[in-house]
Structure formats: structure tokens, C-alpha cells
Amino acid sequence: MTDTLQPAGTTRTFDSLDPATGDVVDTHPVTDKDGVDAAVARARTAAGWWSELSFDERADVLLTWRSVITRRIAQLADLVHRETGKPHGDAQLEIVLAVDHIAWAAKHARKVLGPRRVSAGLLMANQAASVEYHPLGVVGVIGPWNYPVFTPMGSIAYALAAGNTVVFKPSEYTPGVGRWLADSLREVVHGRDVLQVVTGLGETGNALCTAAIDKLAFTGSARTGKLVMAACAENLTPVLIEAGGKDSVIVDEDADLTKAAEAALWGGMSNAGQTCIGTERVYVHEKVFDDFMGEILSQARGLRAGADPDAKIGPITMPSQLAVIRSHLEDALAKGARVALGGPDAVGDRFVQPTILTHVPEDSTAITEETFGPTLAINPVTDMDEAVRRTNATEYGLAGAVFSRANGVAIARRIRSGMTSVNSVIAFAAVPSLPFGGVGQSGFGRIHGADGLKEFTYAKAITRQRFRPVMNLTSFARDAATDGKVAQLVTLLHGGKQTLR
The missing domain is CATH 3.40.605.10 (Aldehyde Dehydrogenase; Chain A, domain 1)
Known part of the structure; x- marks a missing residue:
């Protein structure tokens, strides 16, 4: 993307570029403040028709x-x-x-x-x-x-x-x-x-x-x-x-490892890893860690980034992100992480080849910051308590996934995030009735579902008197006897010990 300054009296424009080739896709105007204000004014007029x-x-x-x-x-x-x-x-x-x-x-x-x-x-x-x-x-x-x-x-x-x-x-x-x-x-x-x-x-x-x-x-x-x-x-x-996320996939010892590996690979690599609800961390029970690694590396065989029709992964859309991806990989390796696939050399001028690191220190930027590239940091954990603790040890709280035959939902409920899928990855995004959004540095508010509709409204409460009140409480004519009756009624309604059923 380039910003082109035009001579005085003409409209400023910028180009959108094909990130795989650098070719210009089209040229668009830069809308200035006056143009934005004019668009909002037109929208205000149209709202009179649309809202009616x-x-x-x-x-x-x-x-x-x-x-x-x-x-x-x-x-x-x-x-x-x-x-x-x-x-x-x-x-x-x-x-x-x-x-x-x-x-x-x-x-x-x-x-x-x-x-x-x-x-x-x-x-x-x-x-x-x-x-x-x-x-x-x-x-x-x-x-x-x-x-x-x-x-x-x-x-x-x-x-x-x-x-x-x-x-x-x-x-x-x-x-x-x-x-x-x-x-x-x-x-x-x-x-x-x-x-x-x-x-x-x-x-x-x-x-x-x-x-x-x-x-x-x-x-x-x-x-x-x-x-x-x-x-x-x-x-x-x-x-x-x-906002962003640093989502994890948790893999329990009873998980279907083939499906878990397939989901983690797709969650981490699809769209070149440029997915806010994508997978960046994977925590696998130590009893099945080696088997899981064997499975995910087998499935990753032949997966590559490129511009040709056979490539499953495209380019990094925002060029500045390439340096971020490389720095996260280098930081992880400097602190002791191991390369299972790819590595810093997988970061090219436009494309990043699939990269998987293991035993990644929890204080490395590959764990703490959003990488937004086709990379996975996969670590073994002793049990699900550790998996949940590591998953939640982040300032983000957007989404994630759990793979477990017996305890998936129970584990999911312990994760501090707006969305979690069990035995699948990012399935919640495809369910229109579910709210979508995060907590912490991942933001606030919800789109999708009933919550998403209400997000763009204000609640209007209306009361209509059906008959005259037995006791008129909103009048200066209210006397001490009325106040006494109100006190008695409230005591009957709320003064006793209640049992929840």
C-alpha cells in the first residue's frame, strides 16, 4: 500500500497492492475530515428512512x-x-x-x-x-x-x-x-x-x-x-x-490426537496465521506430547506458503509484520526453544513458511505477544491444571480450544476468554447465535447473536398505568399511614429468610 500525494487542487489517493506480487490492485481516494463528516451527515438523513x-x-x-x-x-x-x-x-x-x-x-x-x-x-x-x-x-x-x-x-x-x-x-x-x-x-x-x-x-x-x-x-x-x-x-x-489474541489449544491425554493436530495446524497456519482467533500456543499433556508432535508434523508435511494454486497458505498481507514474526522466532530460540519445523529462515520477503517450535519458554515473545504469522509454539504440560494456568497467563482473553473426550467442557469453562470451542477450532465464529468478543487486552463488547444486535441499540423501558394504585407512592399527598403500609409490605416480601429453589 502506498500513499500518493497529488498536486494542489486534486484528490489525494493511495494504492491497494496485491501482497503476493506487489502489483497495484486499484487506486482509492483518501477521504479527509470534511468528506467523512459529509458521509455521516448523509447517513443521518438515510437513518430517518431506514429506522422507520x-x-x-x-x-x-x-x-x-x-x-x-x-x-x-x-x-x-x-x-x-x-x-x-x-x-x-x-x-x-x-x-x-x-x-x-x-x-x-x-x-x-x-x-x-x-x-x-x-x-x-x-x-x-x-x-x-x-x-x-x-x-x-x-x-x-x-x-x-x-x-x-x-x-x-x-x-x-x-x-x-x-x-x-x-x-x-x-x-x-x-x-x-x-x-x-x-x-x-x-x-x-x-x-x-x-x-x-x-x-x-x-x-x-x-x-x-x-x-x-x-x-x-x-x-x-x-x-x-x-x-x-x-x-x-x-x-x-x-x-x-x-482487539488481538494469543489463543491456545489445550490437548488432554484422552484427546483424539489426529483431530487435535489437524485443528491446531489449521488454526495456526490458515490465512498465514493472520487470524485474531487463530491458534498461536498449544499445550499438550506430557503423556501424549510425543505422539501429538509426530501427528502434527506428519500432517504439516507438504504444507507451504506461495502464490501458486497448489499453495495452501498465502503471503503476509502487512509487510511490517514480517519483522515481528522473525523477532518472535529468534527470541524464542535464544531462550532455549527447539525448532520442529521451519524457523527464522522460513521468513521470506513476502511469505512465511509454516514454523513449529517446541519447549518454548513462557517469557519469550512467541508466548507473550501476538505473532500473527504461520507459527505454533507447542509445549508439554504435566496436567490440565498447568495447561489452564499457562493459557490464562496472558493479558489477552479472546478465544481458544480444548481437545478432550471426557473433560472438554469443564476445562473450557476455566479458560478466561470470550469464546472456547471443544473438540474443534473456532467453531463459535460460524454459529450466528453466539456472541463474539473478548476480555482484557482483547477488547470488550460483542458482535454476533442477540448480544450483537443489542450492542447497536439502546434499551427503552416503558410503563403504562393499568389502574389506579392501591397506595400512591409518587405523591406529596402520601401520608404516614401509607408509609407504614409500605414498610409492612416490604417486610413481608423481603424481610424473611429465603431459600433458593
Whole structure:
């Protein structure tokens, strides 16, 4: 990606590049603050129309959009491939998952967000109580480059289904994908500004953070997330942060080692390891450690990164990450780690070949920091208590996986993370009804599922008096006798020892 300064009076532009070849994919404008503010203003106008539609009417639009994307999936997958370098099959996979999430959000918004009655309680028995969820207005979304369709769609589709309009700033590495998504929805809504895209670098993202939006959803590094929060704080704009992770796979002594190795390998190497919920650490019970290593190295045989159709792994999309990957490997080896596959020499100019280290010291950066490359650090542990302790000894808390026939769920519940899959890897991301998000330095807030729909709304509580109260508590005419009756009633209701059933 290059930023090209144009002569005065013309628009600044930047190029998106194919990371596998360095070729220019397309040229895009740098949207300045005035341009961002104008997009937000248009979104505000469109929100008046979009929010007034019924849930069913919005669902019809979103389901039509889903169909358009599905029919053009090959076209979009090719664009994702060119801008990220990932294989066509992986590009198609993320689009398939995104389409499923659009459908879920569209079909479930009314049930999750529509009016529902709640109990008013004995004290307020004369009131009918209800709660419903209203759209915030205009939502800003800053998306990542590693999954340029699936990840931002977790915010975009759910925000739209909830009745908001969206201004989307895609990564500067994948601006074409963001533009494609907005253009395809614009066809469905006949040119209305329901979803707009602003392209550019960090300054464009900052302009979106400080614009007159009602919420900002960000996916990226924890470092950038902090900058986003600081910028949004100027206007007290609420934020949703999905930051990085250092996820582990735990392998118990009774695990299916073939499946565990297959999952760990794919979780660590797919998309060249550039997955926030991917696998970077593996903790294996010492009784099956050698067998597990034999299995995963056997499965890794022939797996390689390249630009040809037979390569299963693509390039490192962000060139600066190559130095990070190399430094983590070198630090681990300097502290005593062993190379089982690949190593520092596997880091090339554009591609990184699969690398597996074992017996990696827990204080090395390969364990403590997000590597974001096709590498795995695999360590033996004496038992599952140690596996859980090491897994949780991180500032991150995004996701992970456990492989165990007997105790998988019990182990999963002990892991401090927003998501854990048992006997599979990252399965939770493909289940639209489940919330997606982390804790600690992995961020806060949730996309996907009912939580994801509510994330882009505010709760509206309504009470309606059904009949005159027996005791009017909200009046200056209330007397001492009424206060005494209230005290008696509260004592009867709450003064005795209660037994939970």
C-alpha cells in the first residue's frame, strides 16, 4: 500500500497492492475530515428512512443483499484474494460465513429487539411494563484487512438489522472489498446512503472516530484500539473494541490426537496465521506430547506458503509484520526453544513458511505477544491444571480450544476468554447465535447473536398505568399511614429468610 500525494487542487489517493506480487490492485481516494463528516451527515438523513422501516421490511432488504452477495461470491472472493493474498477457497469461506450472519441478523432482529412485556412486580402491580430496543442512529465501523468481509460484517449486518445506518472505513490494505460491499447494498436500497464507505489511512479512521456518530465498532490491534478509544472520548462516543489474541489449544491425554493436530495446524497456519482467533500456543499433556508432535508434523508435511494454486497458505498481507514474526522466532530460540519445523529462515520477503517450535519458554515473545504469522509454539504440560494456568497467563482473553473426550467442557469453562470451542477450532465464529468478543487486552463488547444486535441499540423501558394504585407512592399527598403500609409490605416480601429453589 502506498500513499500518493497529488498536486494542489486534486484528490489525494493511495494504492491497494496485491501482497503476493506487489502489483497495484486499484487506486482509492483518501477521504479527509470534511468528506467523512459529509458521509455521516448523509447517513443521518438515510437513518430517518431506514429506522422507520419495520423489522420485516429491513429483513427483506438485508436478505436480498445476502442473495446478491451469494450470486456474486466468485467475484468478491477474487477481490479478497487479490487484496489479501489468501487462497480463493479461504476467501470464499469467509464470505459464506458472512452471508450466514447477514441472514441470522435479518431474521432474528424483531424477536431480539422488538417490544416485550416484563413483570412489574408486586409493588408496581398496577403498571404494565415493557422493554424494547431502539437503534442508536449512525454507527461507524473500522474494519481489519485479515478478514475484510467476515469480520466487519459482524458489526455492519447487526447494526443495519437493528435499524442503524453505517459509515464503514475498511483497512487501507483492503479498500476495494469495502467499496464492493457498499456498492452491492446501494443497488438493493436504490442509492440510499444506508451503508457508505470512506477510504484512507489512519487520519480517515481518526476523522470517523471524532465525527458525529453514535457508536464506533473497531477491529484491530490493542494499541490502535486505545487510540480509537481516546479519539472517541472527545465526543463521549461509545466504542466496541475487538482487539488481538494469543489463543491456545489445550490437548488432554484422552484427546483424539489426529483431530487435535489437524485443528491446531489449521488454526495456526490458515490465512498465514493472520487470524485474531487463530491458534498461536498449544499445550499438550506430557503423556501424549510425543505422539501429538509426530501427528502434527506428519500432517504439516507438504504444507507451504506461495502464490501458486497448489499453495495452501498465502503471503503476509502487512509487510511490517514480517519483522515481528522473525523477532518472535529468534527470541524464542535464544531462550532455549527447539525448532520442529521451519524457523527464522522460513521468513521470506513476502511469505512465511509454516514454523513449529517446541519447549518454548513462557517469557519469550512467541508466548507473550501476538505473532500473527504461520507459527505454533507447542509445549508439554504435566496436567490440565498447568495447561489452564499457562493459557490464562496472558493479558489477552479472546478465544481458544480444548481437545478432550471426557473433560472438554469443564476445562473450557476455566479458560478466561470470550469464546472456547471443544473438540474443534473456532467453531463459535460460524454459529450466528453466539456472541463474539473478548476480555482484557482483547477488547470488550460483542458482535454476533442477540448480544450483537443489542450492542447497536439502546434499551427503552416503558410503563403504562393499568389502574389506579392501591397506595400512591409518587405523591406529596402520601401520608404516614401509607408509609407504614409500605414498610409492612416490604417486610413481608423481603424481610424473611429465603431459600433458593
